[in-house]
Amino acid sequence: MNAPASTLSSRTRLAEQEREAYQRFLGAARAYWATRMFAGVQRQVESEIGAPDTLNDDFRSRVEALPTYQVFAWFERHLQRMRYSGHRGLAAGVEARRAELSNVLSRPLPEGLLTLNTELRLPSYFVDCDIHQQPGGVAAHDLSAFIYRDAVQSGGVVGVASLHDRHVQRVLERFRPTRILDMGCGFGRSTLAFAKALPEARVCGVDLSASCVRVAAHETPEAMWGRVNFLQADATRTGLPDCSVDLLTSTMLLHEMPEYAVRQLIAEAGRLVRPGGMVAHLDFLPPEEPLLRMIYEGHAARNNEPYLLEHSRINLQEAYAAAGFNSVEISDFAETDDALQLPPARWRLPWKLILAVKSEDA
Numbered sequence: 001m002n003a004p005a006s007t008l009s010s011r012t013r014l015a016e017q018e019r020e021a022y023q024r025f026l027g028a029a030r031a032y033w034a035t036r037m038f039a040g041v042q043r044q045v046e047s048e049i050g051a052p053d054t055l056n057d058d059f060r061s062r063v064e065a066l067p068t069y070q071v072f073a074w075f076e077r078h079l080q081r082m083r084y085s086g087h088r089g090l091a092a093g094v095e096a097r098r099a100e101l102s103n104v105l106s107r108p109l110p111e112g113l114l115t116l117n118t119e120l121r122l123p124s125y126f127v128d129c130d131i132h133q134q135p136g137g138v139a140a141h142d143l144s145a146f147i148y149r150d151a152v153q154s155g156g157v158v159g160v161a162s163l164h165d166r167h168v169q170r171v172l173e174r175f176r177p178t179r180i181l182d183m184g185c186g187f188g189r190s191t192l193a194f195a196k197a198l199p200e201a202r203v204c205g206v207d208l209s210a211s212c213v214r215v216a217a218h219e220t221p222e223a224m225w226g227r228v229n230f231l232q233a234d235a236t237r238t239g240l241p242d243c244s245v246d247l248l249t250s251t252m253l254l255h256e257m258p259e260y261a262v263r264q265l266i267a268e269a270g271r272l273v274r275p276g277g278m279v280a281h282l283d284f285l286p287p288e289e290p291l292l293r294m295i296y297e298g299h300a301a302r303n304n305e306p307y308l309l310e311h312s313r314i315n316l317q318e319a320y321a322a323a324g325f326n327s328v329e330i331s332d333f334a335e336t337d338d339a340l341q342l343p344p345a346r347w348r349l350p351w352k353l354i355l356a357v358k359s360e361d362a
């Protein structure tokens, strides 16, 4: 026999509250992991092992043998799994809100805001991995982007609210573009940060995931309609016209692509950016300090980031020079005011800003 509607909705509410409490607990556990547990690993390594000049196999195996490090690694892997999966995970939470979220996606959009490509073949590196441990990744189904959005909004290493505004400000210190292309735009937060800061600019977000660009289009405030658009396409071959952008930007894209795809992306940047224009990637490069580097490399496996280290193997100066860019600058990026303090008070991803300027005569 079916339960009465009122009982169902109070059960749904209770399940929702339980999920929220569970996710808050995971957030607190994650904060503890990134601060006190990280500090414990640092202390023990310092007192029992010391620091070699560079990361080597002996240091690696001695650190891996420390129970403190093993617990730290376990927490990273499993807090992330628990965040997404299981009946209180974010994936189940989005599924429980399917009707409400599908309703959001069914609202009419103005012409040109969203272009989907049902013929697009998704590369195997993109579909064969549950990136970040999100079941099926960000393109598994129509609501996948909401799951990714909930994960970002629930905090953690990429959930810092000011991240994209800071990226935009760093770019604007150098350059004021009017045609902007945001590669790997996700659910649009990186794209809309540029549109907000530059009210005169036209901004296009590109992503392989239909779910991501659909959610991004529906998140776009009406005041931006007509100058913002989202396109489902591969960043390595967008089909957009030659020399059609002043700025090609990406945030957290390079480290999700294998080396060959990053090289294709750089070649595509050489085609799309007009002479004198610029590329700005906000991404990660491995830290020098041995323990931080080891934790970063371990993060690749623990967070399902199989390509995390690939773009760091590319000589970016050479690759950008071959694509017609005459200077490449790589600098530290502070996602918060105290992010770069030494010694680090918390585990953080090694953010870098990579800027390349296209030759005027390219």
Ligand SMILES: C[S@@+](CC[C@H](N)C(=O)[O-])C[C@H]1O[C@@H](n2cnc3c(N)ncnc32)[C@H](O)[C@@H]1O
Residues within 6 Å of the ligand: 126, 138, 183, 184, 185, 186, 187, 188, 189, 190, 206, 207, 208, 209, 212, 233, 234, 235, 236, 250, 251, 252, 253, 256, 257, 261
């Ligand atoms: C970590 S997310 C970052 C999203 C967004 N830039 C942000 O900062 O919130 C990386 C995004 O890149 C997209 N992506 C990965 N490979 C891509 C490719 N070859 N072309 C276009 N998008 C890609 C993924 O679908 C995902 O949405």
